[in-house]
Amino acid sequence: xxxxxxxxxxxxxxNSLILxxxxxxxxxxxxxxxxxxxxxxxxxxxxxxxxxxxQYAAKIAGxxxxxxxxxxxxxxxxxxxxxxxxxxNTNFAYTIGRQFLFDVYHxxxxxxLQKSNDFTLSAxxxxxxxxxxxxxxxxxxxxxxxxDGTSExxxxxxxxxxDLWTYTDELFHQTEADKAMVSESIGVDVxxxxxxxxxxxxxxxxxxTLEIPESKWFQKGGKEGVHTEHLGYLLSDLQYxxxxxxxxxx
Amino acid sequence: MSTKNWPLWEIFVRSKNGIEHRHFGSLHAADEExxxxxxxxxxxxxxxxxxxxxxxxxxITASNPExxxxxxxxxxxxxxxxxxxxxxxxxxxxx
Numbered sequence: 001x002x003x004x005x006x007x008x009x010x011x012x013x014x015n016s017l018i019l020x021x022x023x024x025x026x027x028x029x030x031x032x033x034x035x036x037x038x039x040x041x042x043x044x045x046x047x048x049x050x051x052x053x054x055q056y057a058a059k060i061a062g063x064x065x066x067x068x069x070x071x072x073x074x075x076x077x078x079x080x081x082x083x084x085x086x087x088x089n090t091n092f093a094y095t096i097g098r099q100f101l102f103d104v105y106h107x108x109x110x111x112x113l114q115k116s117n118d119f120t121l122s123a124x125x126x127x128x129x130x131x132x133x134x135x136x137x138x139x140x141x142x143x144x145x146x147x148d149g150t151s152e153x154x155x156x157x158x159x160x161x162x163d164l165w166t167y168t169d170e171l172f173h174q175t176e177a178d179k180a181m182v183s184e185s186i187g188v189d190v191x192x193x194x195x196x197x198x199x200x201x202x203x204x205x206x207x208x209t210l211e212i213p214e215s216k217w218f219q220k221g222g223k224e225g226v227h228t229e230h231l232g233y234l235l236s237d238l239q240y241x242x243x244x245x246x247x248x249x250x
Numbered sequence: 251m252s253t254k255n256w257p258l259w260e261i262f263v264r265s266k267n268g269i270e271h272r273h274f275g276s277l278h279a280a281d282e283e284x285x286x287x288x289x290x291x292x293x294x295x296x297x298x299x300x301x302x303x304x305x306x307x308x309x310i311t312a313s314n315p316e317x318x319x320x321x322x323x324x325x326x327x328x329x330x331x332x333x334x335x336x337x338x339x340x341x342x343x344x345x
Contacts, residue, residue: 032256032278033277033278033292034277034278034279034288034291034292035288037288037291037292037295038287038288038291041291041295134290137287138287141283141284141287145280145284
């Protein structure tokens with residue numbers, strides 16, 4: 001089994017899986033019918049992407065595990081998503097802030113992944129990029145609306161950005177598997193995306209009349225499986241059916 | 251938090267090229283940009299459309315159902331106004 005490639009795929013897939021679950025939590029709980037559907041659509045887009053990644057991962061694993069086993073039946077430490085995507089829907093500003101800070105990265109990442117030497121990863125990236133372009137449009141639009149809206153919406157959006165900012169740097173960390181994949185021109189060298197990311201995010205925050213957080217201290221650990229306390233609760237929701245009724249199918 | 255509703259918008263979707271935009275329904279949005287995005291999410295997520303129009307509902311002037319008699323009934327007994335005396339070729343669709 002190609003150990004590094006397997007780990008690399010999981011790293012990408014887990015970001016979409018966990019963020020998809022977070023957005024899915026808004027199903028029936030969105031601030032308005034229209035935004036509820038929009039958030040759920042994003043969730044479904046992400047779950048769709050996740051299937052392609054986990055199917056590929058299952059193929060590489062080459063054992064009896066299916067895409068569902070890999071997605072649903074790992075333990076907390078075995079999930080390699082960045083800390084940003086597991087942060088809760090504290091309020092709509094946090095939902096939008098988290099989505100925005102991830103989307104800008106996600107689009108840049110997929111743009112590069114299209115050039116991967118790995119044919120499957122490149123094909124998945126090409127398929128996902130249109131969806132993610134829309135996600136960027138949606139979340140950016142809302143950051144501007146809330147930032148440049150009323151004093152109350154501005155305050156809430158600013159608070160969300162300030163709180164989530166500490167999780168942004170991790171997007172540009174590399175695990176050993178990431179480094180190995182970059183050296184084989186399969187993986188994306190995320191370090192090279194960092195400058196353009198902060199430039200883009202800062203420009204958009206400015207446009208939204210929000211302040212760019214000054215904090216220089218950043219959280220990390222998700223990519224190594226060390227998560228914030230929120231992931232355990234999320235997983236107990238996500239995994240409930242398969243844990244309670246093993247091998248259950250629709 | 252404000253509980254005031256956003257304005258109502260009427261949504262028209264063109265299902266495929268060559269067919270006119272049809273009224274799909276209505277939704278709430280703060281402005282035209284948001285109305286377009288909401289319409290995309292609410293009405294075209296199952297691949298229903300290739301183009302969307304949004305019109306704020308207040309800009310639509312509607313006929314009064316009370317006037318239906320004078321407006322529409324006189325047309326009912328004038329069959330010669332209907333193009334029913336022609337044979338339409340099968341190739342002509344959407345007439």
